[in-house]
Amino acid sequence: MAHCAKPSYHSRPLMSRHDFQIPVLFKHRIVFTRNAFAPENPALAEILAEGGGRRALVFLESPVATAWPGLAAAIHAYFQPLGLEFCGTLEFPGGEAVKSDSTLVEQVWQAIDTHHIDRHSYTLIIGGGAFLDAVGVAVATAHRGVRLIRFPTTTLSQDDSGVGVKCAINGFHKKNWIGAFGVPFAVINDLDFLNTQTPAANRAGLIEAVKVALVKDRKFFEWIEAHLTDLAALEPAALEHCVKHSALLHAHHIATGGDPFETGSSRPLDFGHWAAHKLESLTDYALHHAPAVAIGVALDTLYSERCGLLDPAAAARILRVIDELGLATYHPALDWTDATGQRHVFTGLDEFREHLGGELTVLLLKDLGTGVNVNHLDRPLLGQCIDLLRSR
Ligand SMILES: NC(=O)c1ccc[n+]([C@@H]2O[C@H](COP(=O)([O-])OP(=O)(O)OC[C@H]3O[C@@H](n4cnc5c(N)ncnc54)[C@H](O)[C@@H]3O)[C@@H](O)[C@H]2O)c1
Ligand SMILES: [Zn+2]
Numbered sequence: 001m002a003h004c005a006k007p008s009y010h011s012r013p014l015m016s017r018h019d020f021q022i023p024v025l026f027k028h029r030i031v032f033t034r035n036a037f038a039p040e041n042p043a044l045a046e047i048l049a050e051g052g053g054r055r056a057l058v059f060l061e062s063p064v065a066t067a068w069p070g071l072a073a074a075i076h077a078y079f080q081p082l083g084l085e086f087c088g089t090l091e092f093p094g095g096e097a098v099k100s101d102s103t104l105v106e107q108v109w110q111a112i113d114t115h116h117i118d119r120h121s122y123t124l125i126i127g128g129g130a131f132l133d134a135v136g137v138a139v140a141t142a143h144r145g146v147r148l149i150r151f152p153t154t155t156l157s158q159d160d161s162g163v164g165v166k167c168a169i170n171g172f173h174k175k176n177w178i179g180a181f182g183v184p185f186a187v188i189n190d191l192d193f194l195n196t197q198t199p200a201a202n203r204a205g206l207i208e209a210v211k212v213a214l215v216k217d218r219k220f221f222e223w224i225e226a227h228l229t230d231l232a233a234l235e236p237a238a239l240e241h242c243v244k245h246s247a248l249l250h251a252h253h254i255a256t257g258g259d260p261f262e263t264g265s266s267r268p269l270d271f272g273h274w275a276a277h278k279l280e281s282l283t284d285y286a287l288h289h290a291p292a293v294a295i296g297v298a299l300d301t302l303y304s305e306r307c308g309l310l311d312p313a314a315a316a317r318i319l320r321v322i323d324e325l326g327l328a329t330y331h332p333a334l335d336w337t338d339a340t341g342q343r344h345v346f347t348g349l350d351e352f353r354e355h356l357g358g359e360l361t362v363l364l365l366k367d368l369g370t371g372v373n374v375n376h377l378d379r380p381l382l383g384q385c386i387d388l389l390r391s392r
Contacts, residue, residue, distance in 0.1 A: 028187075028255060029185070030187045030247065031043045031189065032191060034190060035190065036190040036192075037071065037074040037075050043188055044078070044149070045082055047185070048084065053084055053121055054120050055084060055087050055115065055116065055118075056079060056086055056121065057088065058124040059125045059131075059135045060090065060091050060126045061131040062092060062094070064094075064153050064193070068196065076089065087115040087117070094128055096130045096288065096289075097130075097285075098134040099133055102178075104135065105138040105141075105169065108138030108139065109138050109141075112139070112142040112143075112146065122146075122148075122185065123139045123146055126151040127153055128152070128156075128157050129160075132150055132161060133161070133167045133168055136167030137167050137178065137179055137180065139167075140180040148182070149187070153193040153197075154197055154201065155194055155203075155206060155243060156208055158191075158243050159206065159242065159244075159250075160247070160269075162187050163187050164254065167179050167182070168180075173281055176277070189247060194243070200326065204294070204325070206242055207290050207294045207297065207325065207327060208290070211271050211293065212250055212253075213369065214365060215269070215271045215370075216268075217369050218367070218370070220369075221369055222368075223241075224242065224321060228324045228325075231324075231325065232325060253269060264356075267356065267361070270352075271371060272296030272298075272300045274296065275295065275299050275300070275334075275348050276295065277296075277348060278348025279331055279334070279348075282344055287331055287333065290327075291328060294328065295389070298322055298329035299386065299389060300362070301318045302319075302385040303377065303385050304364040306381055307381060309365065309366045310365045317368070329392060330392065333345065334389065345386075359375050
């Protein structure tokens with residue numbers, strides 16, 4: 001007689017798993033223009049019309065408003081003939097200080113609520129990289145993200161951060177600890193804004209163009225070398241070409257690199273940034289992003305050379321470009337140590353790894369325009385590179 005077993009707990013399926021692919025496609029609209037709020041300039045109107053939408057609210061960084069008297073009035077006039085409700089232009093301070101806590105983020109949340117900005121409405125942010133980042137955090141989280149049109153106003157934000165797909169404020173004494181990924185509805189790079197920065201800040205922002213050239217485009221690096229005098233003098237045609245080409249290289253990598261939201265461990269656009277971010281936080285952000293990146297790029301260039309990856313002549317060419325842009329390659333914070341004599345800056349490597357997760361992955365250079373990922377940096381050798389930078 002057949003034995004008839006009682007159904008047991010284990011005879012039922014242990015689990016039921018269902019994997020879905022969720023394709024999400026974003027359009028990254030990037031415009032280069034001048035005088036974006038002149039009534040005859042169609043760039044913004046076309047973008048607003050493309051998305052339909054109900055309302056628009058503008059966040060303007062106050063030093064930009066001061067540098068451009070009449071800008072708020074021009075924005076107001078620009079919106080009048082458009083068929084959406086204009087909720088006004090709100091001014092707030094900017095600079096790295098606004099990334100140090102959540103004050104500005106909360107003010108922007110409040111404004112978004114007060115003006116009933118919904119996911120079909122637009123927020124416009126006009127300002128430098130820090131302002132774009134901090135207001136961006138509020139915009140990315142209000143209603144889980146409302147439409148954002150960025151107007152970067154500095155060289156660095158036009159040639160790099162403005163066309164990026166992330167935003168952040170600083171937290172726990174770490175750079176960009178609180179933030180989000182998201183593709184802006186559009187980025188309008190109004191090249192006229194570049195005219196009112198200090199010449200030093202204008203030149204310094206070109207370091208991100210140098211960086212992206214080094215990791216992506218040897219010809220562009222050679223173009224920068226060939227136009228160094230013009231770039232250092234902020235000759236408009238050279239400056240604008242450099243900003244535009246850099247922005248497009250950044251955007252091209254984000255769109256085609258296969259990991260726009262950085263789920264892996266590799267961050268090629270962050271060449272030189274592990275030390276840069278740590279130097280910024282070590283100095284309580286007295287050292288700004290662009291000069292910090294110049295030091296970080298110089299350090300990782302020398303390290304690439306000293307560990308045998310990069311030809312010394314190529315390294316010398318990179319350091320010359322940084323010098324000619326008037327950027328320092330050393331800051332005393334590189335030598336600040338803890339009680340055990342360890343350089344504080346080296347903890348930047350741990351923080352860099354932890355920010356992404358996974359294995360430490362740092363991009364070094366094996367040639368001009370060609371990077372290579374490594375998973376370990378030798379701290380004594382890094383120390384020797386810092387010695388070299390100090391003595392230059
Ligand atoms: N989200 C990203 O992907 C990303 C990428 C790179 C850098 N960043 C961030 O960008 C920030 C640096 O941005 P930044 O270099 O633009 O500096 P910034 O935003 O601090 O601006 C520098 C100074 O210039 C002033 N300013 C801005 N536009 C001006 C104009 N047109 N005329 C006169 N003054 C003007 C500002 O008020 C500020 O005092 C850092 O916080 C960095 O972490 C973000
Ligand atoms: Zn940067």
